[in-house]
Amino acid sequence: MRLGVPRKTLAGLVFAALRRGVISLPARDPVVLSEKQLVTLRLVAAGYTNVQIARRCGLTKEAVRDRLRRIKAKLGARDRTHAVAIGWQCGLLRPTQPPAGEAPAEQVGL
DSSP: OSSSSSSHHHHHHHHHHHHTTTSOOOOOOOOOOOOHHHEEEEEHTOOOOOHHHHHHHHHOOHHHHHHHHHHHHHHSSSSHHHHHHHHHHTTTOOTTGGGGSSSOOOOOOO
């Protein structure tokens, strides 16, 4: 469903609401992601598109799409924004953590 809100703005709004306690996500069992999946999730959190992630990681966009599908399945997420929110809540992502060991191209309000 399209809300007419840019993806980065929507993610920023979700994170701001989570930080303020306006919304919460249900408690979850610990999730284990591979290192490659974790790097991909960090890049998604930083606002990278599938094509940008593919270029950065030396993958095809189909491989990134498949990796994101597996990440969402492990996390029980509906979409990429939900996956990032769950990753943040579960401690897989930290609010100030840059993707893959370097500063992100843009900050998304984490």
